[in-house]
Amino acid sequence: MTAHAAPGGSARAESPHTTALSAARRARELAELRERDTPVDLVVIGGGITGAGIALDAASRGLETVLVEAHDLAFGTSRWSSKLAHGGLRYLATGNVGIARRSAVERGILLERTAPHLVRPLAQVVPVYRDTPPLGAVLPGLGFAAGTLLSRLAGTRADRLPGARVLRAGSVARYVPGVRRHGLAFGHLNWDCQLVDDARLVTAVARTAAGHGARVLTRVRVLEATGTQVTVRDELGRNPGEKEGDDEFTISARAVVSATGVWAGETTPGVRVRPSRGTHLVIRSAALGDPAGALTVPVPGETNRFCFAIPAEFDRLHVGLTDVDAPGPIPDVPTPDRHEIDFLLDVINRALETELTRDDVIGTFAGLRPLVDSGDGDTADLSREHALITADNGLITITGGKLTEYRLMAEQAVDLVVRKTGVAAAPCRTADLPLVGAPGHHERVRPSASASALPATPSDGRPTAPAARGRLPASLVARFGQESATVVTESLLDRPLERVADGLDVTRAEFSYAVTHEGALTVDDILDRRSRVGLVPADRAAAEPVAREALDAAR
Known part of the structure; x- marks a missing residue:
């Protein structure tokens, strides 16, 4: 067992476990759990960014932790985001200062301490044309200035994330060569943060958790869950020589947390989640002249909604984002509809010299946001706050929230587990814990x-x-x-x-x-x-x- 430092004492010794996840490790850890007759400290259901974050927080505090995921790491919402670690400007504009402040703080933690190799500054440019209504010409700049102030209050230095400013028309085109120049008056420039990839962040968090001893088990489906046990099935099936039913077994735990996002209601009856679908298009970067920043275009008739074209890997751009109600059965892999594709093209084309057509779309993807259902309002107006809910059977569910706040959500979930169970645990240390691959992360690698x-x-x-x-x-x-x-x-x-x-x-x-x-x-x-x-x-x-x-x- 790795020793903990006393609160206020020296840092905890690094874990002796390898961060490597493999089929062999999975098989070994499943076999160990099948034979186990004592409870682990915590079982986490769900291998998205929230579940992986909880597993890392718990394991790094010294809790014996098991994460089970029915599919693969980042299979659900966590791989369909806009791949931004943003400071929550939209929420600041709607008066939700709490989310905006927390987002700015968590963005700074990712950028400067825990994942600087996976997070980088991103220029965002809003072009303003001579026929733009006065309010529309001013509001983005006011929001960006407020965002810069929030960033500084959160402790993010200007040399890491520059402040907002106004650009001359020629400078707008230098950031986004494909911008429509006719009638272009000036532009607003803001700096936010972009993830190299959202699924890669999930993988890094899960592997870091494994390095602290967490068992990270994909293709393991939960059949039934309470606050003290889960019955699971190995989705890869029985091994040779095993009997029928050997692929199902029960894991006992001092606490169980469900972090299943839009599927929270399937694990915890009574939890109401209202999915909102966000769709993106994938186009070649050359279509906009290989921009150096994100083109951000206001949605007509809206004061606080934008579409954007964000540079991505492999000389691609991701054009997004819709926000539409997605009732009904929840699919494993959501798909955009043609109306969303046309909507995104129509909005982004308002600011382009050469309009994009469906022929320019080389791929699409859509994700479902897990919004806590308040029973009324459009999904675009529902709160992005997260919720921690304890069911009658003791099962803890966490849902809602934003990717940028995953670490804070995990901290709050594990704090609740510690309070409810009384299990001995060190204080949370994830705000200063580098992820695998980041400077300062030390792993005792076992070379193959x-x-x-x-x-x-x-x-x-x-x-x-x-x-x-x-x-x-x-x-x-x-x-x-x-x-x-x-x-x-x-x-x-x-x-x-x-x-x-x-x-x-x-x-x-x-x-x-x-x-x-x-x-x-x-x-x-x-x-x-x-x-x-x-x-x-x-x-x-x-x-x-x-x-x-x-x-x-x-x-």
Whole structure:
């Protein structure tokens, strides 16, 4: 058992566990839980950003923690976001200062301490035209100025996140070359934060939790849950020699937390969640002249809604965002409808020199926001506050909230577990706990046998030598930070730095690492969540052979 420091004492010793998630680790930990006859401290249901955050918070406090997910890490809402770690300007404009302040604080924690390798500043430009109504011309600038003040009050320095300012028309075009220049008067510039990828953040949080001893188990479906036990089924089926029913078993726990997002009502009857669908389009970056920032366009007739085109990996842009009620059965993978696609094109085209058409759309994705149902109001007006609910059977449910606030939500959930159970736990430390790949994260890596013949690389968290970094693709370093060299040396595939397909800045080593260290069990896990290649069907087809090769090599 790893020793804890007393409150106010020295920092806790680093965990001796590896952060590597693999099929072998999953099988071993499932077998251990089947044979166990004493309760663990905490079971977390759901492998999205909230569930992974709770697992990390609990495990880093010393709680014996199990996370179970019916599908894969980041399978649901957590991979369909706008990939922003933003300061909550929209909520400031609606008078919800609490969410805006918390968002600004949590954004600063991600940017400066816990995940600086996965979070980066993003310029946002709102063009203002000579025919823009006076209120519409002024409001974005006032909001951006208030956001800058909030950022400073949250402790984020100007050298990390610059302040808002007004741009001349020519400068607007330098940020977004494809902007419509006729009638362009000036622009508002704001700086927010962008995630390299939302699913990659979930994976990093889950792996960091595993490094502190959490059992992170995907493809394990919860059949029944109470506040002290869950009955689960191994979705991969029985192993050879096992009897019928051996794929189902019960895990006892001192506490159980459901972090299942829009599916919260399925786990906890009586919890009402009202899903809101947010749709994005994927287009080639060249269609807007390869912008250096996000083009942000007000929605006509709205004072506080915008559509945007945000630079993304693989020379793509993500155009979003809708906010429509999504009643009825909740699908595993939501899909946009044609009205949403047309709406996004219509709004963004208002500020483009050359209009986008459906032919420019090379992919789409949609996610469902888990809004706590108040029984009235449009989904765009419902609160983004999160809720912690304890059912009559003791099951704790957390739902609602925003991706940027995942760490705070996790802290509050684990605080509740500690109060209810009286289990011994250290104070929360996730505000200063670097995620795997971030500077300051120290892992005792257990190298695979395949790496023994490759050049040695630092595995103790020290920065990689400049010479080694110079040989690595910048895109790999952007996704893996201080783990980058290890990704290559641990590769089970030959030609590790070769691209998985023409035009895709992803190496063969990354697909191998997804299987050996990031818990990918299927081709879909690799293409749709460990990388985002799968957002574009043509790119997905081109990269699929290497994904299969990576799985075969691991077997």
